Each structure stands twice: as C-alpha cells, then as structure tokens.
Amino acid sequence: MSKTPNQLLVIFGSSGDLTQRKLIPSIFKLYCEGHLPENFGVLGVSRSEVSDEDFRKKVVLENQHISDTIGNFAKRDSFAEKIFYQALGDSYDLDYSPLRERIEALDKTMGCDGNCMFYLSVPPKIYETIASRLNEQGLSKESEGHRRLIVEKPFGYDLDTARELNKGLQDNFGESQIYRIDHYLGKETVQNLLVTRFSNSIFEPLWNRNYIRHVEITNAESVGVGKRGGYYDSAGALRDMFQNHLLQIISLVVMEPPIDAKAESIRNEKVKALKSLRIMTDPDILHQNTIRGQYLSGEIDGEQVLGYREESGVDPNSTTETYAAIKFFVDNWRWADIPFYVRTAKRMPTKVTEIVIHFKTPHHQLFKDSGVDSKDNKLIIRIQPNEGILVKFGVKVPGQGFKVERANLDFYYDDLKGTRVMDAYERLLLDAMQGDATLYARADEVEAAWEFVDPILNYWKTDKNVVTYGYSAGMWGPNNADELLEGDSYWRNPGKLLTDDPGFCVIS
Ligand SMILES: NC(=O)C1=CN([C@@H]2O[C@H](COP(=O)(O)OP(=O)(O)OC[C@H]3O[C@@H](n4cnc5c(N)ncnc54)[C@H](OP(=O)(O)O)[C@@H]3O)[C@@H](O)[C@H]2O)C=CC1
C-alpha cells in the first residue's frame, strides 16, 4: 500500500521539453512500480487548445522517452487515462477560474481528497504570476487537502532576483508549501554523502582540518550547450551548475551532523554550512581564486565538435564561461584553512561528477623513500556515472624492504544487484507528493548560495583584468587551471571508471 496520499498533479508548461522528457516518464515509472496512490491524476496546463486525447498521445502513448525507458507497455493505456489537459488561453496571466473549476471537477470525479500539487515547468519569469493567479482563486489554501508548489531552476539570476522571487512566491504560498527543485539532490549518490559521513565511524572522525588536506570536486560534461545556447549564453557555468547543484553538494560535504534526519534539521545545517563559506570580494583575491574558460572547437570521442561561439543561440563574440574553477575556504572550526577546489565545465573529455577528499600526510614519514607517501590517501565519492566509493591507500609490495604501492578499495552501486536506482526526478516527485522536503532547497539556502556567488559574478562582469581562457573541446579546461591548486597538488582528471587512475596529469 502506497503511503502517497491521493492527489492531482497540475503541470504548468506541459507542452514543453521537461514535461515530455522527464516529468511524465518519471511519473509513469512511479505508477508502474506501485508508488502512486489509488486516486491520482495529472492535469497538463499550457496556453494552446489541445484535447485530453491528443495530450495523452503526445506525452504518454507516443512519447519516445516512455517507450525508451520502460519495458512495461501493458500499463501505458491505464496510465494514459489518468492524464488530462486544460488550455489557459493566450497567456499565463489570466483569470484562473476555468482552471479552478476543472481542478475541482477532477478532484471530485477522481477522489483526490482536495490534495493538489502544482509543478511550474515554465520559464522562471512567470513563476510569480502563476503563484499569484493560483492564490487569487484560493488554490493555495490548504483548507481541505495539501497544496504544494514545485518550482524549477534557475531560481533567480542573482541574489536580488532570488530574494524577489522568494518573496513573490511566499506572498502566495507558505514556505512549507514551496518545493525548489535541484535535481542533483535527487541523485542517489548525492544523498549517500549523508550516509557515508554520518553512519560510518571510520570516516566522520577524520572529516576535518586535522586530517584532510584539501577537497576537490569535479563536475565535467562532454556535451556542449546543445539547443540551449540562448539560455546558457546569459547564464554561464557558474549560474547554471555551481550556484545550485555544486553548492548543494558542497553544503553536504561541509555541514555539521544534524540532530536527526528530518528535513528541517538537515536544511538548517546546510544553511549554516553555506553561510560559513568565505565570501570573496577583494579583486586580487578573486583574481587568484577563480578561473573561467570557454570551449573552442575540438574532438570528443573521435568526433569533431563546434566551439561555443559557433553554437546556435550564442553570441559570436560571447565571453560567457563554459568552464569555472573556484578555490575557496570555509570559515568554521571544522574547516579553517583547508582549501576547497571546485570546477564545472562543458565539453570535457568525459562526463563525470566526483568528490575527492585528499588526506594529509602522517606527521612522520616512515617510508618516505618508497615513492608513495600517505598524501595519496584519498576518498573518492563518484556521483555519476558508475556511481560508487573508492578509498586509495598504501600497501607494502611483497618482498624485501618497505616499498609502498597505492591500492584501491572500491564499491560500485551496481554491485547492489536487484535494487533499481530511481532517477532524480522520480525520487523528487515522489518525495514532494509525500510532503518530504528534505531534498528540496529552502529559501534561505538558495539565498546563501547566491550570497557566495554574486561577488564572483560581479567581479567577472566588471573587472577589466578578468580573462576568459579558451580550451579545446575534449581537454580538461584551460592550461593554467592547475595554478589554482596549492603546492604540488593537481586536479584528478578522472576516467570513465571510478578506479581509473589518471596519476599525475599535466594539461599540455
Ligand atoms: N528542459 C530541461 O532539461 C530542463 C528544464 N529546466 C527548467 O524547467 C522549466 C521548463 O523547461 P522546458 O520544458 O525546457 O521549457 P520550455 O522552454 O520548453 O517551456 C515550457 C513551456 O512554457 C511555455 N513558455 C515558454 N516560453 C514562454 C514564454 N516566454 N511565456 C510564457 N510561456 C512560455 C510554453 O508553453 P505554451 O506556450 O504551450 O503555453 C512551453 O512549452 C524551465 O524553468 C527550465 O529552466 C531545468 C532543468 C532542465
């Protein structure tokens, strides 16, 4: 028996890419696996006039993303019957009484117990309009059942716009009703960070400045901007990936243990973690600690690809960054003076997201002549792909003397046979339907993230000394990216597998 309450899911912008590619296929998988309640329906909402039948065909029966991902076609027809459509008219800024009437009618015929969740899968500039039009109709009031609002990213363009958006939404829905999606939080391995840290006594005692030398996070994509050149050119890598997904991961690495695993306890610690990141405002500091780059044409997996400025929708003179690397410090007891190095980029040699905890060398080096010292101790948490955890440690090479070699202790999620890892959208949608906001960002988290990012963006925008370095597609970023790292450290440029060991890697 599903613990998900009966409800209606209303998707605004249901004619769009996200609905077709992610939302409906995810809901279908939840349906096939018995996670949806007995009485459940989806009401697609967009501007154009489309019948229920045609909408069902488009998003379910003829949706390639459903055919591609699910072998269970038998359930497709019964699922399609749960899908409905309502046209709004010329704009999203209209009287929503026809929509309210349709919601009330569906609620009654389907038995949704007054529970309704609104998903805003539309451009962010109309989030507030929709929230206020819903409120105007009393649709945000939780008199009978729950009313929730899920909003997509990007959440704001900078700190001011994020604050305005928070206010605009909170004027119409209570904070506990608002679910700000960050699909990285829905990734199983991101959630596993909490478990790795807080359910293993072998890691947490070492998780501090006494034992950790530095923390390195890489988010690399081999794809370019694709069809999203227009959006991306006004956003750039820092807004697109760092402000949201990477700062969410960082907050989970940095945070103190929460008092329990409840949403508010975890979110409170994440906010504290974000607020402890040292904000950089001095231009010299920003110059030394940030690197931005943009991909040039090049070759990836044997295929020639365009440079960023040649992509559709991109200004041919654009200086938007497709590569961003940031060094920063965390001003708190646990992390004082420990550098964090984080980079994100498109058109890298491979797709990979991983966290590398680099441990310090033991105080006394007994085997220092052996070639491998303890600074090679690393804990690598692979978020994607080939999700898993790897510990690198030294072992004695059999034979005379103390020659030390590096060895791997590795765990791959795939080894947990028989457990299907839910896609991020499936997990997040199910959580929201059940009223669990743990994996959604709270207003103050989003603002704290912007507080850190805003000065970097301002510096990049206004300082005449800021340079955008070119890097060939298929390379690991600009040549000088290693200069960001202290001492003899270098970026771990990972391969496709967790256990791929790139060794010392100099970018030529
Ligand atoms: N697609 C993706 O992979 C991702 C999307 N997102 C976010 O999800 C949301 C939806 O994304 P996606 O489906 O790609 O977006 P689309 O650009 O496909 O837009 C969704 C729908 O919004 C309506 N719409 C588009 N532009 C306007 C406009 N200027 N004014 C009013 N309505 C408009 C259209 O519906 P109609 O005209 O039929 O009413 C359209 O079908 C966005 O906020 C996006 O940033 C986030 C991460 C990934």
Ligand SMILES: O=C1O[C@H](COP(=O)(O)O)[C@@H](O)[C@H](O)[C@H]1O
């Ligand atoms: O939000 C976004 O994420 C994708 C990367 O997501 P992933 O789950 O494939 O790692 C990125 O390509 C896109 O630019 C960004 O908007």
